[in-house]
Amino acid sequence: MVMPDMQSSAPKMSARGVNVFYGDKQAIDNVSIDVDLDHVTAFIGPSGCGKSTFLRTLNRMNDTVASARVEGEITLDGEDIYSSGMDVVQLRARVGMVFQKPNPFPKSIYENIAYGPRIHGLAGNKADLDQVVEKSLRRAGLWEEVKDRLNESGTALSGGQQQRLCIARAIAVDPEVILMDEPCSALDPIATAKIEELILELRGNYAIVIVTHNMQQAARVSQRTAFFHLGKLVEQGPTTEIFTNPREERTKDYITGRYG
């Protein structure tokens, strides 16, 4: 097991000895890792290595799978997110998620963004809500493209725009951490570049975790990288180190394209 490096300040999220089971099958084996506020953390690894599964434990999306069981400790600001005192709904508002395939609601662009603030009561009135929508869309770099057609359906946008809409939707509930599960895998290179640009801009305001199978992408957007293989966390560290000077043989093999 690789112990996480010690940080000067307390990490935003921290996982210790996490195991995940689907029924009898173990999907994640004893993973410990920290996620910091001012970093983009990338999870890389071959498909089926458990990186997405682990990502989904960070905001308890695995709760929706009846057979899934999580052991170990995951904390957000020092508070165990699997404790009974943690409200999963509030947790997911604080730890937002962007999915592999863009999944806007089949509603207007405005309603897509406004839905989260509405259910969480983040805007007192219509003017507040308008402001939240505009701010979120601006942050996601989508405002200029859609400001004149906020009432059109979110599903009418292009794939890249839809994904930025989903990011805007996550931002709108004012999260502290944003989890991105291969956000560019369904997009063309130009749209991918825009999303990557956006991730770099968002960095610093949010702790961002991105799962990607694209190593160039991990190298481009992240400051820290964690390599998963067969449900285990093989190695983690600063991105530059992992890519230039991996400590583990398996990491090196993967990065140099021996398998994946």
Added chain:
Amino acid sequence: MSGETALDQSGLGVPAERAPTDWRGDAMRRRIARRYASERRFRLLGMAAVLASAGFLAFLLISMMGNGLRGFTRTEVAVPIDFPRSVAMIDPAVLQTNPEQALANANLPAVLEQATTQAFGVSDTQLLSPNAVLALRDAIIRDPAILDQKVTVNLPASTGIDVAMKSEGNGTDEALASRLDDTGVISTAFNLGFLTGSDGTDPTMVGIWGALKGSLITMVITLALSFPIGVFAALYLEEYAPRNRWTDLIEVSINNLAAVPSIIFGLLGLAIFLNVMHLPRSAPLVGGMTLALMTMPVIVIAGRNAIKAVPPSIRDAALGIGASPVQVVFHHVLPLALPGILTGTIIGMARALGETAPLLMIGMRAFVSQPPGGFTDPATVLPVQIFLWSDEVGRGFIEKTSAAIIVLLAFLLTMNSIAIYLRNKFEKKW
């Protein structure tokens, strides 16, 4: 090549020389022609089956139309009435203040008797419908001035004359009708009473409004019970139900209920709602409850399919920004599944609207001459009314039965068209 092995007749494992198939030979040509002929026959057979099925439908509809459209009209006889010389006893003072009462005591039947005997030499019961008195009364109320004149009033003809004019009546009526028709006093008019009246003893007096209203009240109950229960059950089974024996039991029950013959639901209604719960017989309340139990599985099954069609990514998206499971379902899944659920509901309701057998079991076959006023009044429904009229021996009832069928089919067709429209409009490929 297996063909070559088949041709190997030497038995020594050495392939014989492959004889090339003579595709152009006569034998092969005949064979192919035969195969094409059989192909054409098969195809024609298929087409014939489709046409036969459609033909049955057309024949059914046309024969209903042929019989039924006449049910919406009535034969009228122009009867000359000489009021000043008639036996009518009408108090002008009362006529001013309370015309209905004045005319109720006016001995109008005798007036008609006198008029028909004088004009045509037959009694009014043979010539005119029992409704004629009411028609005459209404005519007087509309224009009291005719009481001082000799006027000709169009009055509804008796069933005998009506049938004789429209199709084939019995001998005396046929003779009378043709005699009157030659003098030009017979005319045909739209029978408004058929749409506004209730059941009656004489075919010229009956109407379908009573049964229709009974149907509508029953459907209100059915919808109010089966829609929420069906939708809730569908949501539970698709979104929340844990995988266990209870859930299996619920699913098995629903699938079985969907296949149980409707008459069994009638037995259930009779045994539970009437005999155990002592609810009133013949009431739309009980009919609606019975039909609701029958309709609920249809809605659940349609609802589950519609809910299944909502892509899981939508649920993920909502969960991911912190919607609770209940919010996910009521804010996202349900609205998206609603068109599909509504389609299933309309189809289920159409089936309930045409259902007869379970309602016979709970006594909704009463003779109801007044439209029901509420959920517990004795009532009948449209299909049961059709069944009751079909049992009547009078010839005049044939066209009334068919006319009632036309009304019922019009409702069902409208409902089904709406369902098909909804299905096409909201059918989405995700």
Added chain:
Amino acid sequence: MTGVMIVLIIGALGVIGWIIARARATRLQAEVGRLATNSRPTQHGWYVALWTMLPAFAFLAVWANVMPSLIADTVLATPAAQTLPVDDFSRNAILAEAQSIASGSQAAAFNPQATELVEPYRAATLRYSTMGAILAAILAFACGAYALSRVRPSFTARYRVEKVVMWALLGASLIAIITTAGIVASLVFESMRFFSMVNPLNFLFGLNWSPQSAAMGYGNEDAFGAVPLFWGTIFIGAIIAMIVAIPLGLMSAIYLTQYARPNTRKWMKPILEVLAGVPTVVYGYFAALTVAPALRNFAASIGISNASSESALAAGLVMGIMIIPFVSSMADDSIAAVPQSMRDGSLAMGATTSETIRKVLIPAALPGVVGGVLLAVSRAIGETMIVVMAAGLAANLTLNPFASVTTVTTQMVQLLTGDQEFDSAKTLAAFALGLVLFIVTLLLNIVALRVVKKYREAYE
């Protein structure tokens, strides 16, 4: 009157509770900040509204059930009631009369003693319904106040409200089980009473069906032999109807899926579906009015003299027409489930379309088609109106399609319309027939679904 009033009052209390709770939660949230609050103000509102209304309505439901006996006890305790006859039957009759006068559904008393009881009845009814209304209102108020006192930033109103919603959803799905249980219970219970009068073996294997003679006192044992009914049902529903429906339905499905142009298919399919949407009473009327006389004339013209105007053939023929769309849609599904590769394989070696259909598609789809036919049979034997209107009442064991036969459902309708006496074998026989029908259709459906499912799995 009081009933409607109190429901409205409780509803109003619920709305008021909702508004107050929401306002209070909004204020509290403003004080402590959003993150420190668990639930949204609206959710607090719903929590209080549910607490206000649910217990009160539950109480009213219970009260409505106990009130009649409370009223009766009070009335019996009045001096006017002391002169009532002692035996329960006549005493209850007088009480019932007094009650219907008091509630206004009857104008005057038949029994003079009832007149005296009207006033006490009215007074007691008023007293107890007022009492119930007041108690319900107090309950609503108290529960609402209790719920309101729990509105705190940390209070988990959302969990609790959502739990109620979950229970409501679960409850709705349990209705299906309750209905099934109700059907089974009522059929079994009444059938048991029937079988205590008639030997089940005589019922299941007897050849003579004449419930009318049993009702007239000729004894039960030999009058309830249901075999002629079972035969009639099978003859009409499983033989004649299927001879019509299977070829027509199957060939229609084949033509529409394999040969017809998309446009033809688009129009013909809904038209066939309309056949399934026509109410059975319409088919019944059609069979009785048009088909049956035509068949009788036809039979007479080919020299069958004893042709009945209520022939098995008329009912079976029309029932077959009704079943066509059912068979055709099942066949359609089964054929569509055969993998395209099989069809391609056959066509690629030069088979004609019809050869492919007959030699490849139909054998491959056969289990699905058979399952569909079983479902169609189950529907046909449970069908009521066509046979009631067109099949007649004579319980004949005959193979002659022009003769009259009767069916299980026809007899059920016949036995249960008119006078019902739930202590006579004649009325109860309908439930025994219903039980047989229920079991047979259930078995057919289970077998059919098994077959279809197995077959689907084979190609998935």
